[in-house]
Amino acid sequence: MLLHRLAEVSREVAATAARNRKTALLAELFREAEADDVPIVIPYLAGRLPQGRIGVGWKVLGRPVPPAAEPSLTVREVDARLTELAGVSGPGSQAERVRLAGELMSAATETEQRFLLGLLTGEVRQGALDAVAVEGLAQATGADPAGVRRAVMLAGGLQPVAQGLLADGPAALDRFRLTVGRPVLPMLAHSASSVDEAVRKLGVCAVEEKLDGIRVQVHRDGDTVRIHTRTLDDITDRLPEVSAVVRGLAGRRFILDGEVISFGEDGRPRSFQETAGRVGSRTDVARAAAEVPVSPVFFDALSVDGRDLLDLPFAERHTVLAGLVPEPMRVRRALARGPQDIAEAERFLAETLARGHEGVVVKALDAPYSAGRRGASWLKVKPVHTLDLVVLAAEWGHGRRTGRLSNLHLGARTADGGWAMLGKTFKGMTDAMLAWQTERLRELAVEEHHWGVTVRPRLVVEIAYDGLQRSTRYPAGVTLRFARVLRYREDKRPEDADTVESLLLAHPGVLR
DNA sequence: TTCCGACAGTGGGGTCGCAAT
């Protein structure tokens, strides 16, 4: 199949609003693909590379090159070239990547260039990724959509399922079962604004502490232990002490879901930055492990001794978990029968925060494990802080925000009457707010840049954030975690904005 | 007819590893 055909379909999908039509377009293309093309066409149309990320970004792609007049590239040829690109390393590799990428781009037509650019930078933006591709695959093969979705979750990705389906038809779905050693997409949580809201929604539930670490899925098969992240990356080699702990557990074959986190000598959790830095260290693992040891803390069991637990209610999965994993290695929890226990649940949240954790996750006790979904049966609750800050600058948006000032630079007052930038945010704005702030900020502009405008510090905006973290980038030495806009405060003057000093007082110990 | 669940998009900060400077 020609890449040109894919690029045209991608363009048409992007230009189509109706999701059913997007699905149909993808299905049509999947039906056209030859067997050898399938493992390439499917991920491409889901906006990703079969090779995963291959170290090619905006810089490597460099300046635009003149497009080819006629389409000639086949998807298999593109795939082969990208595999070659992915393999380049060592001194001189950057120049070689640039050369190979340039060669590929000059062989592509304009439409193909646009598609390849999106694919390589991970920004296809056609309004259809995994979910729509899964639906399209089901339609193309006549398989049950729910069955395909489930198989994809269990296989950890679209590709093996697509190959099976196109080779053997719907019967292939039976092959995809939960298997120890093969990671499955983890279940995710929605947010709730309070414990009260969460417990009222879920009824009989567990309230579990939410640790601010790295999500892990741990597989043990005898003496073999594998540890995977939320995106199913294998990080076993970076966490030897976790493997050792898991080998010490009673069961021989199991899959557990949990978090790894580092505790300080005082028993309190270290900052997310410290845990993440440790888990990210690959070169001198022994030293990193000595300096910042991490511990696994589990909260779910997906499979134990050959039993697939996914469809069991959480209450039963937890009973199995508790039989396998001793208490300190499980998250703390409280049970709530429903609204009558809200006070207790709130007390548990307060205690959890006092112990230095992030918040709680409220989980329905009767719900199955919805692999790969953001199930409504898990609700996270975290405290939210707010500040009144001043807009110092704003950046032009992209995609559907093109032509709108989008990303705000946020400043707090300093002791000398100036402003210290604390970070940026693009979150929380409605279309109406985007339109309004674009106009207002242009009026306040003192300087225009290619990236946006700097403005007179006049506009006060109320910002929600999850906490303060250390920063080497911003002048106060701190930045906001997950900052988002709540509303503009036109009733406030810049002099009413919060100060760096009061912010640091509100979060003692962050700078130290 | 209205409501709501699921998706995709729009980007945020930090840290690590690697290659280039």
Add this chain to the structure above:
DNA sequence: ATTGCGACCCCACTATCGGAA
């Protein structure tokens, strides 16, 4: 030794479609 890039951890929120109620 320092800098810049890319990958990958953490993530919130809004708009939209289409099926459920």
